[in-house]
Amino acid sequence: MxxxxxxxxxxxxxxxxxxxxxxxxxxxxxxxxxxxxxxxxxxxxxxxxxxxxxxxxxxxxxxxxxxxxxxxxxxxxxxxxxxxxxxxxxxxxxxxxxxxxxxxxxxxxxxxxxxxxxxxxxxxxxxxxxxxxxxxxxxxxxxxxxxxxxWMLILGRKTAREKIASLLTIVARREATVGLPAIKGPIVIDLPLTREAMADYLGLTLETVSRQISALKNEGVIELDGKRRIAVPDIRLLMAETGDDMDGGLIA
Amino acid sequence: MxxxxxxxxxxxxxxxxxxxxxxxxxxxxxxxxxxxxxxxxxxxxxxxxxxxxxxxxxxxxxxxxxxxxxxxxxxxxxxxxxxxxxxxxxxxxxxxxxxxxxxxxxxxxxxxxxxxxxxxxxxxxxxxxxxxxxxxxxxxxxxxxxxxxxWMLILGRKTAREKIASLLTIVARREATVGLPAIKGPIVIDLPLTREAMADYLGLTLETVSRQISALKNEGVIELDGKRRIAVPDIRLLMAETGDDMDGGLIA
DNA sequence: CGGTACTTTGAATTATCTCAAGCGGAGTGG
DNA sequence: CCACTCCGCTTGAGATAATTCAAAGTACCG
CATH class of the missing domain: 2.60.120.10 (Jelly Rolls)
Structure with missing residues (x-):
């Protein structure tokens, strides 16, 4: 143990x-x-x-x-x-x-x-x-x-794709606050959450999470480094997928 | 005005x-x-x-x-x-x-x-x-x-039917706290919410809300008095539809 | 009355889920 | 060192709950 x-x-x-x-x-x-x-x-x-x-x-x-x-x-x-x-x-x-x-x-x-x-x-x-x-x-x-x-807005009204993008954005934003505020350049999210844990967050199944992450990867919005580490080349691309009116966010 | x-x-x-x-x-x-x-x-x-x-x-x-x-x-x-x-x-x-x-x-x-x-x-x-x-x-x-x-649990994991039952239960519980705690006997919920407002609460469409309310009515779980006033003959029947482990609730 | 606002119901569409199979890396034990 | 197994992840195909689009129905109000 x-x-x-x-x-x-x-x-x-x-x-x-x-x-x-x-x-x-x-x-x-x-x-x-x-x-x-x-x-x-x-x-x-x-x-x-x-x-x-x-x-x-x-x-x-x-x-x-x-x-x-x-x-x-x-x-x-x-x-x-x-x-x-x-x-x-x-x-x-x-x-x-x-x-x-x-x-x-x-x-x-x-x-x-x-x-x-x-x-x-x-x-x-x-x-x-x-x-x-x-x-x-x-x-x-x-x-x-x-x-x-x-979260209530995310859970109640967003699509699976928007939910994933929102989760990643929230974590990225928070990580950025902790470390250096490197807004430009790729942000690396070291998410220790399994697909199932993400699904439990977003009110989805783990299969749907997996599919949407694959889709975002194929479109170049995110990059996978191993299973858990996710790199975001351009945070604005990701934020554009959240469904939010992207104005505030990092600067606010 | x-x-x-x-x-x-x-x-x-x-x-x-x-x-x-x-x-x-x-x-x-x-x-x-x-x-x-x-x-x-x-x-x-x-x-x-x-x-x-x-x-x-x-x-x-x-x-x-x-x-x-x-x-x-x-x-x-x-x-x-x-x-x-x-x-x-x-x-x-x-x-x-x-x-x-x-x-x-x-x-x-x-x-x-x-x-x-x-x-x-x-x-x-x-x-x-x-x-x-x-x-x-x-x-x-x-x-x-x-x-x-x-609400996050309701939004993320419950079915449309469970969502409706949960909303009604929550309001009923709250009304019961305000007035006399009449646990036995029918509870009347004077909900001033339109179907659309309920839908916006539950992350549903107004049509789905309408259908589920009709279903609950047809099964005798609730009774409609006009459009807005809802009577609950037996709160336990309603609570059984929320998907929750019904133990706490009113007594707690 | 006629109109507006809200609701109900139906039929077709779709996003997500469910079930199922296969993949890949990490750790274990022979 | 090499299977072997476990666990998490991916991908596919079919099922389904909820949505969308559409048409009526009902109550309320001037």
């Missing part, structure tokens, strides 16, 4: 908030030194392997926290097995809901995931005493609400 | 928070007398006729506020006219986002709507000084996020 990597699981590099890669985007983004001190006291790290469950729907979750590294998904499954992803958790995203002890969703690590965790109760107290965290959490929740609504 | 109703538009009944119908569910739910005083000072009422736009995507919105009475929708429209509703605003729901001056969505009054408005700037200040409001707003945002995710 354990990975064969010779390095130890817990990299103790990440005990200092100051050097944290998500310091300025996570729930702690607006904290000053004093706030950070309080967070440091109740935080701890946790690592999950690729494919491992972080939580099952209905589970008690004793903690909330931030994704420091890796990718995780939030999904819902119907009684007969139909599955819909309802959130994509990238570094700096928040997991869990203050004020609720159990999660209604499955949360799964897609790649190896490192979490910065806070036990729920102390975190809820901290929320009251540390407005910087509460404010940031509200902002993040509203951002996620916007993202969910964008 | 004015309605022909003989009663004046501004019913001055609603100047007192104490007697407000949404006093205990809206953003002000957790306010004490003192907090309420501060809200009273910056609030004002506004009424929209059925069909009237409350805001267009891209508009500057100088206020935020709560729906006091009536139903409104939040929707997105693509360049070619495809439309997706991304939110249903019932009494007590909050409109607008603190910290953002323009809305990315169309907001439309479906029935006559009364809003309790706060100018955005003063409200944002109040948010800092009145934790009771900020906390409630966070909770409401998280509730909306949950609702949006439930």
């Amino acid at each position: 354990t990975s064969s990597a010779p390095v130890p699981k817990l990299k103790n590099v990440e005990v200092e908030c100051a050097g944290c890669p998500i310091r300025h985007r996570a729930v702690c983004a607006r904290c000053d030194a004093e706030d950070l001190q309080r967070l440091e006291e109740i935080k701890y790290y946790r690592t999950y392997e690729a494919g491992q469950a972080i939580a099952w729907a209905g589970d008690e979750m004793g903690f909330v926290g931030s994704v420091v590294r890796g990718v995780a998904t939030i999904s819902q499954t119907m009684a007969d097995g139909r599955k819909q992803m309802v959130g994509l958790l990238l570094p700096s995203d928040f997991i869990g809901r203050p004020g609720r002890s159990s999660t209604p969703y499955d949360v799964t690590a897609v790649s190896e995931v490192t979490l910065c965790c806070f036990r729920r109760k102390p975190f809820e107290q901290l929320l009251v005493s540390t407005p910087a965290v509460a404010e940031r959490l509200l902002d993040m929740a509203l951002d996620e609400l916007d993202a969910a609504r964008e | 004015t309605s022909s109703a003989p009663v004046p538009k501004l019913k001055n009944v609603e100047v007192e928070c104490a007697g407000c119908p949404i006093r205990h569910r809206a953003v002000c739910a957790r306010c004490d007398a003192e907090d309420l005083q501060r809200l009273e000072e910056i609030k004002y009422y506004r009424t929209y006729e059925a069909g009237q736009a409350i805001a267009w995507a891209g508009d500057e919105m100088g206020f935020v506020g709560s729906v006091v009475r009536g139903v409104a929708t939040i929707s997105q429209t693509m360049a070619d006219g495809r439309k997706q509703m991304v939110g249903l605003l019932l009494p007590s729901d909050f409109i607008g986002r603190p910290g953002r001056s323009s809305t990315p969505y169309d907001v439309t009054a479906v029935s006559e709507v009364t809003l309790c408005c706060f100018r955005r700037k003063p409200f944002e200040q109040l948010l800092v000084s009145t934790p009771a409001v900020a906390e409630r707003l966070l909770d409401m945002a998280l509730d909306e996020l949950d609702a949006a995710r439930e």
